[in-house]
Amino acid sequence: MDSMDVHPKYPKLLPAQLRRGWCVSRKINKIYSEVLSKELTDKLLSVEGHITPRQCATLFYFAYTQPGPGTIVEIGSFKGKSTVWMAQALKERAETIKIAAVDPHINTREKEIVPNYKEESSYDAFIKNVSSLEVNEWVLTIKKTSEEAAKDFNQAIRLLFIDGSHRYEDALLDLELWEPMVNVGGIIVMHDTKPTGPFPGVCRAKNEYLKNSPRFKEVIQLLNLTVFKKIS
Numbered sequence: 001m002d003s004m005d006v007h008p009k010y011p012k013l014l015p016a017q018l019r020r021g022w023c024v025s026r027k028i029n030k031i032y033s034e035v036l037s038k039e040l041t042d043k044l045l046s047v048e049g050h051i052t053p054r055q056c057a058t059l060f061y062f063a064y065t066q067p068g069p070g071t072i073v074e075i076g077s078f079k080g081k082s083t084v085w086m087a088q089a090l091k092e093r094a095e096t097i098k099i100a101a102v103d104p105h106i107n108t109r110e111k112e113i114v115p116n117y118k119e120e121s122s123y124d125a126f127i128k129n130v131s132s133l134e135v136n137e138w139v140l141t142i143k144k145t146s147e148e149a150a151k152d153f154n155q156a157i158r159l160l161f162i163d164g165s166h167r168y169e170d171a172l173l174d175l176e177l178w179e180p181m182v183n184v185g186g187i188i189v190m191h192d193t194k195p196t197g198p199f200p201g202v203c204r205a206k207n208e209y210l211k212n213s214p215r216f217k218e219v220i221q222l223l224n225l226t227v228f229k230k231i232s
């Protein structure tokens with residue numbers, strides 16, 4: 001065992017999953033910090049939103065490294081934090097695809113459907129953030145619910161990020177509607193999957209649809225975000 005195999009927090013216990021996750025984490029940290037300047041990283045992080053810096057870096061990594069063909073779809077953009085991180089990855093690679101950023105941007109004031117915010121809509125802030133980060137060229141704004149948007153969508157997907165409504169039925173529906181469009185070899189990222197977190201319904205949908213299925217392999221489990229690869 002070399003020193004890279006010793007986790008600082010768990011030096012004795014090394015389940016394969018932890019070791020695999022840790023190796024991916026190292027790659028994630030390396031890529032975004034090599035590609036982005038400190039100034040740009042700070043600007044991207046300053047967008048108001050509901051994902052942590054580590055989760056932003058993870059989205060950046062998969063948008064930057066996940067090979068085509070296919071596009072990127074995000075369910076639940078809010079004010080655009082996750083969107084601008086993935087769009088920046090496409091910009092850095094001079095890609096010609098756009099992220100389909102799906103969100104009705106309606107403030108329903110229901111805890112499981114939207115975060116707590118005061119405006120009637122997150123749409124104006126989303127447009128302003130995408131524009132001020134200069135990533136408009138890589139974003140296709142779809143101001144619809146996941147269910148409405150899926151009806152007209154017919155592109156293959158290489159990276160699917162799910163962070164829309166956090167009700168069990170809605171999270172499961174997001175998977176049922178969009179997963180069939182993900183290429184074999186493609187990546188599915190789900191946010192708010194922590195089993196003891198405030199959204200047990202998301203965790204349940206993730207377990208039922210992805211974790212318990214032989215068609216998907218867990219690539220990395222952060223505290224509150226899980227990444228799967230579609231293997232068949």
Ligand SMILES: C[S@@+](CC[C@H](N)C(=O)[O-])C[C@H]1O[C@@H](n2cnc3c(N)ncnc32)[C@H](O)[C@@H]1O
Binds near residue numbers: 122147163
């Ligand atoms: C937790 S926020 C997303 C946070 C965002 N990813 C970020 O980086 O800050 C959840 C978003 O999902 C959206 N949403 C709720 N129901 C939805 C649905 N059925 N389809 C698509 N988006 C939905 C809400 O409008 C809200 O903006």
